[in-house]
Amino acid sequence: MKPTDVSRRALLGGLGAGGVGFAAGALAMTDRSTQGPTETVVAGLRPVAFHGQHQAGIATAAQDRLAFASFDVTTTDRSELQDVLKEWTSAAAAMSTGELVAEELDPDRSDGDLCIQACSQDPQVAFHVIRNLARIGRGAVQMRWSQLGFGRTSATTTGQSTPRNLMGFKDGTRNVRGDKIAQMNDHIWVGGAADQAWMTGGTYLVLRRIRMHIEGWDRDVLSDQQEIFGRTKHEGAPLTGSKELDVPDYAAKKPDGTPVVAADSHIRLVSPENNDGRSILRRGYSYTDGIDPASGEFDAGLFFIAFMRDLQVFIDLQNKLGSQDALNEYIKHVASGLFACPGGVEKVGDHWGSALFA
Numbered sequence: 001m002k003p004t005d006v007s008r009r010a011l012l013g014g015l016g017a018g019g020v021g022f023a024a025g026a027l028a029m030t031d032r033s034t035q036g037p038t039e040t041v042v043a044g045l046r047p048v049a050f051h052g053q054h055q056a057g058i059a060t061a062a063q064d065r066l067a068f069a070s071f072d073v074t075t076t077d078r079s080e081l082q083d084v085l086k087e088w089t090s091a092a093a094a095m096s097t098g099e100l101v102a103e104e105l106d107p108d109r110s111d112g113d114l115c116i117q118a119c120s121q122d123p124q125v126a127f128h129v130i131r132n133l134a135r136i137g138r139g140a141v142q143m144r145w146s147q148l149g150f151g152r153t154s155a156t157t158t159g160q161s162t163p164r165n166l167m168g169f170k171d172g173t174r175n176v177r178g179d180k181i182a183q184m185n186d187h188i189w190v191g192g193a194a195d196q197a198w199m200t201g202g203t204y205l206v207l208r209r210i211r212m213h214i215e216g217w218d219r220d221v222l223s224d225q226q227e228i229f230g231r232t233k234h235e236g237a238p239l240t241g242s243k244e245l246d247v248p249d250y251a252a253k254k255p256d257g258t259p260v261v262a263a264d265s266h267i268r269l270v271s272p273e274n275n276d277g278r279s280i281l282r283r284g285y286s287y288t289d290g291i292d293p294a295s296g297e298f299d300a301g302l303f304f305i306a307f308m309r310d311l312q313v314f315i316d317l318q319n320k321l322g323s324q325d326a327l328n329e330y331i332k333h334v335a336s337g338l339f340a341c342p343g344g345v346e347k348v349g350d351h352w353g354s355a356l357f358a
Contacts, residue, residue: 021339023057059178066149070112149285170236198355201343230265
């Protein structure tokens, strides 16, 4: 076997994860002023700096629109794949300044070797990024699946308000914020002591395509909905508080002695207090793909994206939610993916994943 010939599994076997992820970050529309990747982008009109210690599009304030795609590596030539990553890096850097250039999981909408996350205030701009990178990689990579998202469902910086999901609730209120440096270092960024040095400054991306049974949810009464989430629908406050950001009192009891925040409520199960202080950064979007022909109901829900420095955090959370969460009556995980996102491109001429090839 020639030095340049290598199977894609052998090539990516050192990842300890499902694939490699790259975030195209925020895309400029007009103003080209410089801004760091953890700063807030007002109205999506200013670009997020592409080069830096970490990839943009993780700690960055979430924009309104998403285009996400997963690719399979089809080449067996190591250098050819590296060339694609170099070209992708160059093209993404240019597009970031505004220049042109799926728990029965659906295997056809899950996994992949590489992924691209493109976010923008304009859906056409986000789609344009995926289109161009797919074109550049043709012959070496092939798109496996893609997903368009609308209406961010998470607040990723302290300057953003928490949006509502398709069930009408605020979710992820107490997750990590991208502009909280200590939180990011503790929970999201992989440190220098990582077993795989090429991941230093990077993070791990977990995605789930979660279908919501909206019609059944809408038939349920408000009090039941609030018990399931553990929050009020109008304000988003925990059932033990009055404001969204109030810290839940998980020891509070009703007159009958049962917890005010139910044992199987969503917020109790995922709260840092009940998970050894561990947290994740959420960056999900709502999606709708028309009508399910089998049921005649909406095929809609949450395209869940989360970042973390330790995949065991999500594994533990998902095991707990899968067996205990009252919300499971109204949702179904239909697709899944796992990607290792290396650190950012710190200097011009470098490229995504360069440390993997060193």
